[in-house]
C-alpha cells in the first residue's frame with residue numbers, strides 16, 4: 001500500500017561489448033511520477049528491468065526506501081510492472097490473470113474476487129473477465145496488464161509504454177485513470193512513453209535518455225525551456241537552432257553574436273557554464289519566433305517564406321533565411337479563421353524576445 | 367534470481383552441468399560402440415588387416431546386395447515423396463477439423479509398428495489373402511497368384527512403412543509457408559496453376575528435400591520389410607549384418623559391411639549438402655533458396671522455365687474444367703481429395719483388415735469366419751508374451767524418463783544460452799537419427815557383451831535413450847522456442863517465487879509439450895526392434911523382439927491378435943498425444 005522511494009546509483013548493464021545502460025544514477029522520491037523518455041533502443045526497458053529485478057546489473061546499486069535490493073529477487077521487491085508486451089498468462093482467464101498476484105500473496109478468495117472486479121472496473125473492462133488473453137484486442141490486453149499491476153497496490157509501479165496500443169480517446173481516458181490512481185494511492189511511478197505530450201502532461205519529472213545514458217533529468221518545464229543539449233532541444237518539441245558565438249557572460253545571461261552577423265544580441269543560459277569566445281547554439285521555439293513584413297524591419301533576421309501549413313490549432317510558417325548556410329526556420333502561431341496574412345515567396349523579418357533565446361553548449365563546436 | 371546470477375557468473379559450469387549427461391551418453395553409447403565396430407573391421411588378433419575388405423569385394427555377392435539396397439531405397443524414396451506431397455499439401459490447406467482427421471490417420475500409420483504393418487501385408491498378399499480373393503472373384507485370375515516375396519511386395523511394404531514419415535516431414539515445411547503468398551500472386555495476375563508452381567512449390571522444396579533424405583536414409587538401413595516381404599533377391603545390406611552377427615559372430619566382417627553402409631550414407635549426405643545444404647534438414651527454407659539462387663545461370667533458368675511451363679499447362683487444364691465458382695479459391699479440388707483418401711486407405715487398410723481375422727476361427731484366410739477369443743487367450747496365457755509386454759512397458763517408461771531427464775536440459779542449453787558452435791552440437795545430438803540404426807545396434811551389442819549388459823533392461827534403456835533423445839531435444843527445443851520467458855518475469859514481478867512460477871506458469875504452459883515429447887520417446891522405445899534384436903532374447907525379449915521371433919518362425923493368428931492389441935494401444939496413445947499437442951497449439 002505504502003509508496004516507496006527509489007534510488008539507483010551507477011547502474012550499468014552490458015550485453016557483450018554493447019553497453020545497453022551506461023553507469024546511471026537516479027533518485028525517485030516517494031510518490032513521484034517520473035517519466036523515462038527517449039528514442040527507441042535508448043535503454044528505457046533495460047533500466048526498468050534492472051529496477052524490477054528481472055535482469056542483473058553489471059555494476060551499481062538499487063535502493064528502495066534506502067534498503068539495498070540490488071541482489072534481492074523480483075518477487076521480494078514489491079514492485080509492479082506493466083510490460084511493454086503485456087505478458088499476460090495465456091493459459092489463464094483475464095480474471096485469473098488479475099487475481100494471480102493476490103493469490104501469490106495468499107489473499108482470501110472473496111477478498112481477491114472483490115479487488116479483481118474493482119480493477120476490471122477501473123480499466124473499464126468488466127465484461128471480459130471470463131475471456132482468455134488471446135480473445136482480447138491489443139488495447140484491451142494492455143488495459144488488463146494495467147489492471148493486473150494495480151490490483152495489488154505495489155509500492156512502486158513501473159510501466160513500459162502502457163498505453164502504446166490505444167487510440168487517442170482511450171489513451172486520454174487511461175491517462176486520467178493512471179493519474180487518478182497515482183493521486184489516490186500516492187504510488188511511486190516510473191513510466192516509459194514515446195509520446196512527448198503524454199510525458200509533459202503526466203510527469204512530475206522527465207528523464208530523457210539517449211544511447212544508454214541520461215541526457216537530462218528535470219521538470220517538464222526545465223526540459224522544454226532550458227534544454228541542456230541540442231539533443232534535448234530537438235527531441236522535445238520543435239526548435240530552431242541558430243549557430244552563434246559567446247561574447248560575454250554575466251549574471252543575467254549572455255551577449256552573443258549570430259554566425260555571419262555583426263549585431264550583438266542577448267540570450268539566456270540553460271544552466272551550463274559558458275566562456276567568452278565559445279561557439280554555441282541558440283534555441284528559439286517556433287511559437288516565440290515573431291514574423292513581420294520585412295518592410296517593418298524590426299526583426300533580427302530576414303528570410304523568404306517557403307511554405308505555410310495549417311495543422312489543426314497551429315499554423316506553421318517555413319522560412320529560408322537570406323544569410324547563406326543557415327538552416328530553414330519554422331515559426332508557429334495559433335490558427336485564426338482569417339487566412340494567413342503572408343504570401344509564399346514574400347520577404348519577412350524574424351524577431352524574438354531575448355528571454356526566449358536559450359543558449360546551449362554546442363557539443364560539436366566545443 | 368540468485369540462480370540467474372550464478373548462471374551469469376559461471377556459465378561454463380552451468381553449460382557443463384546441463385549438457386554433460388547427453389554428451390557422455392552419446393560418447394559412451396554411440397561414438398564408442400560404433401568406433402569399436404569400425405575398428406574391428408580393420409583389426410584382428412594379429413593387428414591391422416584388410417582381410418575383411420578383401421572378402422567383401424572378392425565376389426560380386428555383397429556389391430549386388432548393395433546395389434539392390436540402393437535400388438529399393440531410391441524407388442521407395444521417389445514413390446514416398448511423389449505420393450506424399452499431395453497428402454501433405456492437402457493437410458496444410460484444409461481447416462482445423464478436417465486437418466485433425468487426416469493427421470490422425472497419417473500419425474496412426476506412422477506410429478503403428480513396422481512389424482505390424484509388414485505382417486499385415488503378408489496376410490493381405492498371401493495366397494488366401496484379401497487381394498487374391500478379390501482378383502479371383504473379379505475373374506481377373508483363375509488361380510491364386512504369388513504376390514509375396516517379390517520386388518513389388520517389398521516396395522509396397524517399404525512405401526507403407528515410410529510414406530507417413532515423408533508426409534510429416536514435408537508438412538512441417540508446408541505449414542510454415544505463408545498462405546497469403548499464393549493469394550498475393552493471384553492478385554498480381556497469376557492463375558491458380560501458376561501461383562502453385564511458381565510460388566508455392568519452390569517454397570515447399572526444402573520440405574521435399576528433407577523428406578527425400580530422411581526416407582532414403584531410413585530405407586537404406588531397413589531390414590524388417592525385405593526380410594518379411596522379400597525373397598532372396600530382395601536381400602538388403604542390413605540383413606547381411608544381422609546374419610554375420612547372429613549366425614557366425616563374425617564381428618570383423620559385420621564391421622566391414624557397416625563401414626560400407628556408413629560410407630554410402632555419408633556420400634548421400636555429402637551430395638545432399640553440396641546440392642541443397644544440410645541446414646535444410648531442419649526445414650530452414652531460406653537456406654535452400656540461398657543455395658539455389660547461388661547456382662544461378664543455366665540451372666536456375668531451366669528450373670524457372672520448367673516451373674513456368676508447368677504453371678501455364680496447369681492453368682490451361684484448369685481453364686478447361688467446369689467453372690469452380692461454387693467453392694472458394696482455397697478449397698482443394700476433388701481429384702486431390704480423392705487421391706489423398708485412397709492413399710490413406712491403402713496405408714491404413716492392411717492393419718484394419720487384420721482385426722476381424724484375429725477374432726476368426728479360419729486362420730488368416732480371407733474372409734474371416736466365426737468368432738473366437740481363442741487367440742487372445744493364447745497370448746494372455748503365454749508367459750513369453752506377457753513378459754514381453756511388461757518388459758517393453760518398463761523399458762519404454764525408463765527410456766521416456768531418462769531421455770527427458772537428459773534431453774530437456776540440453777534443449778534449454780541450445781535454446782536459451784549462447785554456447786559456441788551450436789550448429790555442431792545440434793548435428794552431434796541428432797546423429798543417432800541419421801546414423802543407420804543397425805550399426806548402432808551391432809556396436810552396442812559388442813560393447814554390452816563385454817560389460818555384461820546384454821539382456822538387461824538397463825542396457826536396453828540406455829540404447830533406446832540414445833536413439834530417442836534426439837527427438838526429445840528437438841521437440842523440447844520447439845516447445846522452448848515458443849515459450850515467452852517474459853511470462854516468468856511477469857510472474858516474478860507479481861510476487862511468485864521461483865517454485866510458484868514453475869508450478870503456476872512455466873509448467874502448465876510447457877507441460878503438454880513435455881508430455882508429448884515423453885510419449886514420443888516412449889513410443890520410439892516401445893516400437894524399437896533393431897537394438898532389441900541383439901540385446902534381448904528369450905524371457906527378457908521385448909514385445910517387438912518376441913513379435914519378430916514369432917513372425918519369422920510362423921505366421922499365425924496369434925500374431926494378428928497381438929497386432930490388434932498393439933494397434934489399438936498406439937491409437938489411444940496418439941489420440942492422447944494429439945489432444946495434448948492441440949491444447950498447446952490452441953494458445
Ligand SMILES: Nc1ncnc2c1ncn2[C@@H]1O[C@H](COP(=O)(O)OP(=O)(O)OP(=O)(O)O)[C@@H](O)[C@H]1O
Pocket residue numbers: 015018019020038039040041042043044045046047084
Ligand atoms: N538481451 C539483449 N541482448 C542484447 N542486446 C539487448 C538485449 N536487450 C536489449 N538489448 C539492447 O539494448 C538496447 C536498449 O534496449 P531497451 O529495450 O532498453 O530499449 P528501449 O529504450 O526500451 O527501446 P524501445 O523504446 O524501442 O522499447 C537496445 O539497443 C537493445 O538492442
Ligand SMILES: [Mg+2]
Pocket residue numbers: 044045046084160
Ligand atoms: Mg522498451
